[in-house]
Amino acid sequence: MQPNINVVSLVSIGRHPQSGRARRAEQDGRAVELGLTLAGQSLTVVHAGNAKEPVLRQYAGMGLPSLTVLEQSEGCDALPVLMSFLQDKSVDVVLTGVRAEGGESSGMLPYLLAEKLGWPLVPRVAEVLEIKNGEAEVLLALPRGQRRAVTVKLPFIASVDNAAQEARQTAFGPGLRADFKVLNGDSVVDEAASQWQISVAKPRPKRIKVVKAKTAADRMKAATAKPVGGGGKVLRNESSTEKAQAIFDLLIEEKVIR
Amino acid sequence: MSDLSSKDSSLDNLLRRDPRAEWIARNRLHPLHNEMLQIGGVEVRGPSGLLRKNPHVIGFIGPNGIKRIDRTNTSSASLGDKKRSSATKETQLPLHIVENPDFYIMVVADMVGGRLTGHDKDILGLAHQLVAKRNGAVTLVCFGDNKETQCDLAGVDRLVHLQGEIYEGFAPEARLNALLQIEAQYKPDYWLFPDSVHGGMDLACRLSARLGERLAAQAWQVNAEHTVCRGASASQDILRDTPRILTLLEECGDAIDESRHQVLPMAIDGIEQTTPAMVDKGLIAVDSNAVPLAEAEFILSAGNGIHNWDQFHAAAAALGATEGASRVAVDDGFMPRARQVGASGTWVTARVYLAVGISGAIQHMQGIGQCDKVVAINTDAGCDMVKRADLAVIADSEDVLAELIQLAQHYSLSKGQEEKSDAA
Numbered sequence: 271m272q273p274n275i276n277v278v279s280l281v282s283i284g285r286h287p288q289s290g291r292a293r294r295a296e297q298d299g300r301a302v303e304l305g306l307t308l309a310g311q312s313l314t315v316v317h318a319g320n321a322k323e324p325v326l327r328q329y330a331g332m333g334l335p336s337l338t339v340l341e342q343s344e345g346c347d348a349l350p351v352l353m354s355f356l357q358d359k360s361v362d363v364v365l366t367g368v369r370a371e372g373g374e375s376s377g378m379l380p381y382l383l384a385e386k387l388g389w390p391l392v393p394r395v396a397e398v399l400e401i402k403n404g405e406a407e408v409l410l411a412l413p414r415g416q417r418r419a420v421t422v423k424l425p426f427i428a429s430v431d432n433a434a435q436e437a438r439q440t441a442f443g444p445g446l447r448a449d450f451k452v453l454n455g456d457s458v459v460d461e462a463a464s465q466w467q468i469s470v471a472k473p474r475p476k477r478i479k480v481v482k483a484k485t486a487a488d489r490m491k492a493a494t495a496k497p498v499g500g501g502g503k504v505l506r507n508e509s510s511t512e513k514a515q516a517i518f519d520l521l522i523e524e525k526v527i528r
Numbered sequence: 529m530s531d532l533s534s535k536d537s538s539l540d541n542l543l544r545r546d547p548r549a550e551w552i553a554r555n556r557l558h559p560l561h562n563e564m565l566q567i568g569g570v571e572v573r574g575p576s577g578l579l580r581k582n583p584h585v586i587g588f589i590g591p592n593g594i595k596r597i598d599r600t601n602t603s604s605a606s607l608g609d610k611k612r613s614s615a616t617k618e619t620q621l622p623l624h625i626v627e628n629p630d631f632y633i634m635v636v637a638d639m640v641g642g643r644l645t646g647h648d649k650d651i652l653g654l655a656h657q658l659v660a661k662r663n664g665a666v667t668l669v670c671f672g673d674n675k676e677t678q679c680d681l682a683g684v685d686r687l688v689h690l691q692g693e694i695y696e697g698f699a700p701e702a703r704l705n706a707l708l709q710i711e712a713q714y715k716p717d718y719w720l721f722p723d724s725v726h727g728g729m730d731l732a733c734r735l736s737a738r739l740g741e742r743l744a745a746q747a748w749q750v751n752a753e754h755t756v757c758r759g760a761s762a763s764q765d766i767l768r769d770t771p772r773i774l775t776l777l778e779e780c781g782d783a784i785d786e787s788r789h790q791v792l793p794m795a796i797d798g799i800e801q802t803t804p805a806m807v808d809k810g811l812i813a814v815d816s817n818a819v820p821l822a823e824a825e826f827i828l829s830a831g832n833g834i835h836n837w838d839q840f841h842a843a844a845a846a847l848g849a850t851e852g853a854s855r856v857a858v859d860d861g862f863m864p865r866a867r868q869v870g871a872s873g874t875w876v877t878a879r880v881y882l883a884v885g886i887s888g889a890i891q892h893m894q895g896i897g898q899c900d901k902v903v904a905i906n907t908d909a910g911c912d913m914v915k916r917a918d919l920a921v922i923a924d925s926e927d928v929l930a931e932l933i934q935l936a937q938h939y940s941l942s943k944g945q946e947e948k949s950d951a952a
Contacts, residue, residue: 285761371761376745378733385737390805393730413725415819418698419809467767477779504920513921514931520919526826526880
């Protein structure tokens with residue numbers, strides 16, 4: 271745990287992928303978990319929306335003494351209220367998920383906040399290694415399980431990837447007992463989004479394999495040919511040192527050996 | 529003004545007929561009849577175009593006065609000069625030319641490993657749908673290494689290739705500055721990004737936030753007026769007006785496959801770079817066996833040809849490869865079931881797949897269908913894995929693995945020393 275830093279985790283209402291019921295959002299839960307390891311009990315967890323939403327108790331049940339709700343009605347833009355909330359305080363780190371599980375889920379919120387506040391944004395964080403002397407060293411989650419170390423000056427905004435530490439279990443009783451601070455701000459309706467037509471997602475058509483052969487012989491070849499790479503290099507009579515060197519050169523050229 | 533200009537190669541394949549020669553060949557009373565048949569070059573075709581053969585003129589009279597017929601066709605080379613050229617000739621696709629384009633569509637590609645991904649190619653295809661016969665240029669913006677040799681076939685009219693140390697590795701701020709300069713200079717009609725974890729989505733969000741324009745995320749049906757996006761963790765479709773910045777899902781369009789494009793480089797004037805707030809400290813070594821097999825980048829896979837299993841594990845550790853196995857190795861109990869590659873195991877997507885002692889059953893080949901580069905070490909030169917491999921080594925696995933371990937150790941030692949001398 272790092273002393274004396276102010277960490278804010280932003281949480282939203284998730285959606286269960288099978289049942290579609292409201293739940294603790296996967297990545298937001300991880301953002302709270304990361305916030306708890308960074309700041310412990312002094313973590314501030316903020317939600318913009320309906321304070322009566324029962325799912326918020328699931329976040330509170332992770333061991334939070336209190337939770338801040340910026341009250342606004344549905345269809346409102348969360349950006350202005352969060353902006354005014356963050357500007358007032360001296361915050362060092364803001365943690366969010368990469369994408370919300372409801373609404374547009376464009377993942378733009380952390381970017382817009384970072385742009386407005388003029389802070390750097392660190393995308394897809396897996397772990398915060400350490401924070402000292404006003405600088406943080408974080409690990410980014412890359413595809414294929416790779417990690418990249420990046421240093422960034424405080425204050426910054428980070429979106430938390432699915433590779434981060436899984437959110438702890440929530441406890442029902444402490445969740446109910448947690449104290450909710452409800453703040454009323456001026457909420458702005460998202461005009462552009464109200465123009466959209468929203469429907470249940472249609473299954474996307476599968477791409478059909480089209481054989482664009484001009485002649486019957488070509489079609490026959492396309493239907494019967496074995497998918498072979500062709501033109502591969504074969505080493506037979508070289509010494510085993512040369513063979514190994516050829517393989518090693520290919521591995522280095524493809525940058526899989528570091 | 530898209531102009532399809534190319535030489536029609538089908539003209540070369542046309543059969544040229546000489547009506548006069550055919551007429552002489554038909555007319556036995558013609559004074560030139562015998563000479564014309566002696567030349568033999570005349571193919572006589574009936575009215576329906578059917579090839580007619582005169583059995584009386586087949587062959588020649590040998591030195592002893594006996595008619596000889598050469599059925600091996602060795603001396604008939606002179607007869608074949610009018611035959612159709614064989615189909616092996618490479619067909620040249622028509623070239624799509626864009627001169628002085630009225631507008632640009634920028635496609636910022638991921639270029640994983642320096643090559644266009646299937647996702648990138650789909651987006652280039654979609655960009656051409658958005659051009660829709662107008663005089664616009666589809667421009668590929670790529671950063672860092674460009675190993676792609678087939679940009680012209682993927683539909684790239686113009687290319688902005690930004691190279692240099694500042695764009696290497698994790699450099700979203702430097703890349704964003706470059707995109708802003710492109711925006712100022714060319715004012716593109718659309719900015720298209722892949723909605724991917726390789727940095728496409730990140731860059732799109734940064735550009736959108738900086739320009740203050742709302743983007744459409746996870747779009748999958750796009751035309752000039754409307755866009756359909758996935759929302760709410762892919763449970764909803766959102767129909768909206770098409771914005772200028774889009775991040776696109778996979779298979780959003782069809783890749784270009786019937787034309788060549790110019791790939792003309794475009795110049796970008798002085799890009800203003802600022803000191804980045806985030807400093808890249810490089811990739812971190814991860815435990816390669818903790819990476820799920822399905823998404824591992826580099827797999828060392830073992831089959832029936834491995835006898836020294838300790839050496840195999842040592843090789844995987846030295847090379848930093850994720851371990852895989854064929855079904856035989858798993859059934860014999862040398863590797864856990866979770867490591868099996870193939871139809872009843874895991875379908876892998878590795879960039880480099882190093883198969884040691886695996887002959888390549890069809891179920892195994894299905895499992896490695898998506899791998900880019902396959903390297904085989906095998907004693908049997910005729911096996912399927914060697915045929916599929918980009919590099920095949922015909923040798924006993926034990927010797928080659930021993931050499932590979934040594935090479936890897938030397939490499940890491942020399943690299944460690946370099947870093948030490950850099951630090952000093």
